[in-house]
Amino acid sequence: MRLHVEFYSTLRLDLKIKKLEYESDGKLTVEQLLHRLSLDVNPAIYDKLVKGGQPIKGTNILINGKSFWHLNLLDTPLHNGDKVQIFPPAAGG
Amino acid sequence: MMSYSKYFVRQIPVIGKACQERLKKSSVLIAGMGGLGSTVATILTRNGISSLYVVDDDVVDETNIHRQILYSIEDVGKKKVEIAKRRLEKTGFSTEIHPIFQKVEKNFRIPKVDVVIDCLDNGRSKTLLSELAAKESIPFVHAGVNGYVGQILTLKKKTLSDVLSFPEDMKETPVLLQVISLVASIQAMEVVNLICEKPNNLIGKILFVDLLDYDFEVVNVEDV
Structure with a gap:
């Protein structure tokens, strides 16, 4: 399975990663992807987004343009070719 | 004194005469009169928008001056919406500036406007404002x-909570x-594009801006 993963906003600046193609032998959920990215790409990824098994408020993950908050959160299954976009929105004015 | 259209002789070739006429009859609400x-x-006053409702429940602080371009050191302690009205009216275009010294809360009533513009400084208020705008079917x-970063997004039917989860409020x-x-x-460009029904807009699109890397x-x- 191949996923298109993109980071935006302050997360992009913190991780110093913009986009990557992630390949997996088997199926993944959002949580499993975040774990894998922490192992393979940057160890900070998972802890920046998840705490106590729940997504931290302000974690935004779009799967093909749809917010995971309105899907199955961390249990949302991912499919081959999915675009996964991860960011914390800025709230200052 | 020049007639209205003469003020915009350099702007009309960009946006078109019909758009300028629409701006002349339009009204917007700007929630949050900070940065x-x-x-x-x-920008919108100088573009020729007819009326602006400016909403904020705060007074000018000296730590605002470096980024809140309507205020000066002499304004510290004064209500932002009142100073904003005074400064914007000095442009001289006869724009109607309606100051609303109020916090955006559940009972906030949005006046009859064409666009609601979110310039608030915390996720909770932004989300609430989007719900109030959606109830009135206002873009x-x-x-x-x-x-170094920011984002802009336009919603027509949905609310911010349909799309975004904001972090816990940062004090500073x-x-x-x-x-x-x-x-x-x-944001101001988007407002003009919406009022003038230009084909390019950010409805259902988040534009991410990063001035560190010029990205x-x-x-x-989906579905906004």
Whole structure:
């Protein structure tokens, strides 16, 4: 399975990663992807987004343009070719 | 004194005469008269918008001056919406500026406007404002800034909570006028595009701006 993963906003600046193609032998959920990215790409990824098994408020993950908050959160299954976009929105004015 | 259209002889070739006429009859609400709001209000007044409702429950603080372009050191302690009205009216275009010294809360009533512009400084209020705008079926132009980055998104039917989850409120988000100006300019451009029904807009699209790496990218959001 191949996923298109993109980071935006302050997360992009913190991780110093913009986009990557992630390949997996088997199926993944959002949580499993975040774990894998922490192992393979940057160890900070998972802890920046998840705490106590729940997504931290302000974690935004779009799967093909749809917010995971309105899907199955961390249990949302991912499919081959999915675009996964991860960011914390800025709230200052 | 020049007639209205003569003020915009250099602008009309850009946006078109029909658009300028629409701006002359339009009204917007700007919630939050801090960094984003000051700049959006300045731009839209100078674009020739007929009336602006400016909303804020705060007074000017000396730590605002570096980025909130409508205020000076002499204004410290005074209500932002009153100073904004005075400064914007000095442009001389006869724009109606309606100051609303109020916090955006559940009972806030949005006046009859064409666009609601989110220049607030925390996720909770931004989300609430989007719900109030959606109830009145008024287009909502959201923006947020944090350090070198920001984003802009327009909603027509949905609310911010359909698309975004905001972090716990930061008391003092780091901010830079360059980023604020850029994000506010894009918000103001979006407002003109919506009023004039231009084909290019950010309905259902998040435009991410990053002034550290000079990156600008659009992310499509479903069903908004």
